[in-house]
Amino acid sequence: MTDSFDDKWLDVLAGRDVADDTPVAREARALRAAVLAQQHVSTADMEPSPAMNREQRVRALLARARETGVLPQARRATRLWWGAAAAGMVALAITVPWLMRAPGESPPVVRTADEDVVRLRAPDPRALKQQVLVELREAGISPAGYEAFGRQGIDAELPQPVPEAVRAVLAKHRIPVPKDSILRIEIEAAAPQ
Amino acid sequence: MDRLDFMQACREGGRAIERALRALDAAYFDVLFREGLRTLRDTEAARDAVQETFIKVWRRCSTFQAQSELLPWIRAILRNDMLDRMRRNNRELSLEDDAVSVEAERRIDELSSQAIAGPQAEVRTREHAECFQRCWTRFEEESPTHAAVITWITQDGLTNEEISRLLDRSPGATREFISQCRKRARIYLVEWYELVFGEV
Structure with missing residues (x-):
């Protein structure tokens, strides 16, 4: 031809x-x-996934815009306030689980909190994300998993009041129940032990 | 979103971009997400591609031309992003040494030369549609960039020049790519072509 x-x-x-x-x-x-x-x-039948509502989506977009420099970072005063708050929560998040850790428990997962995002570190972030996603789904909610800039993330809108089954999953992974209905988790790779 | 608002936000930067990102998401996320899902067949990948597209939109906003329409310009950026993703996944199978290619070409030439009833009417039958769906799914899985470009040509009537810009290839390389699209479609859709052209 x-x-x-x-x-x-x-x-x-x-x-x-x-x-x-x-x-x-x-x-x-x-x-x-x-x-x-x-x-x-x-x-x-291709409707956007209801697992991530518009507000969650926009927040993820704006966070991404800040990370890539399209938007300026949050203001300094806000950062200082959150920095102080985060430092306290980091200390709690690291110390308390460490003290409460069951003998022989592994691998280590480090938790911090920054603004409304729970940040975890784990040797295998993707595996932890999948595990949490599966458990949350089994608990009856519809979380959305994503991957951006090397981080694994989970967003979910929690029913109010938060069901016991969901609380149990969060407690198992020592993730605090969010004050509002939005659960945001980011998981980074932990440095090799 | 109005293109003049978009251009103004591009000039102002800062908070104006944040407002404009929200407006872009409200106006275009659904339509772009559907296109992403159709092409990538993965909810998370589609959502990521659309968000990445919105970021790229702002990186390139100074190149937007006032006389252009906003959505087609953004859609082209999305398509370019999706082509990159498909290339990175490197899922394309080679056509080299594929003996079925020659036989498929010969058979389709023979069938499509026969006098037939209108193929559009035939396509509407359930059997044809199911057969096409089956063949097309395999085409998308094994040759995703070619299947995607055929879809976009069909949807938007792309010209050679537009495909060349989309692929970021020379006119000659684009011609070769289009030729490959036709050949690959013949291979993957041979069963459907036989059904459509062979029943009269």
């Missing part, structure tokens, strides 16, 4: 030159009709 066949095929596939009735045009016309019909059917 020569370039002219490819050109003809492209034109008919794109909806141009539709009066042509050569074999290659018929072939392209049939393909065009089938692709369009399939797109119509396949988009009918």
Whole structure:
């Protein structure tokens, strides 16, 4: 076949030159009709996942914009306030679980809290994310997992009051129950022991 | 979102970009997410691609031309991002040494030369649609960039030049890519072509 066949095929596939009735045009016309019909059917049940509502999504987008420098970082005063609060929570988050750790428990997971995000560190972040996702789903909610900039993340909207089954999952991983209904977790790789 | 607001936010930066990001998400997330999901077949990958696209939109906002429409410009950035993802995944199978290629070409040429009833009417039948879906799914799995570009040509009537920009290839390389699209479609859809053209 020569370039002219490819050109003809492209034109008919794109909806141009539709009066042509050569074999290659018929072939392209049939393909065009089938692709369009399939797109119509396949988009009918493709609604955006309800697991991540719009506000969660926008917060993730803005956080990403800050990380990539598209948006400036949060203001200094806010950062200082949160820095002090986070430092206290970091101390608690590291010390308390360490003291309460069961003998022989491994691998270590480090927890910190920054603004409304619970940050975890684990030797295998993806595995921990999958484990938490599965357990939260089994507890009856619909969390959304994601991966961005090397971090594994989980966002979920919790029903209020937070069900016992969900509380149990959070407690198991020593994740504090969020004050509002939004649970945000980020998991980074821990440095090798 | 109004393109003049977009351009103003691009000039102002800072908080204006934050407001504009929210507006972009409200206006375009759903339509872009659907396109992402259709192409990538993965909810998380589609959401990530759309968010990455919104970030790229702001990195490139100074290149947006006032006479252009915003959504097609953003959609082109999304498609470019998705092509990169598919290339990184490197899922394309080679056509080299594929004996079925020659036989498929010969058979389809033979069938599509016959006098037939209108293929569009035929396509509407359930059997044809199911067969197409089956073949197309395999095409998407094994040759995702070619399947995606065929879809975009069909949806938006892309020209050679537009495909060249999308792929970031020379006109000659783009012609070769389009030729590959046609050949690969023949291979993966041969069963469906036989059904459509062979029943009369």
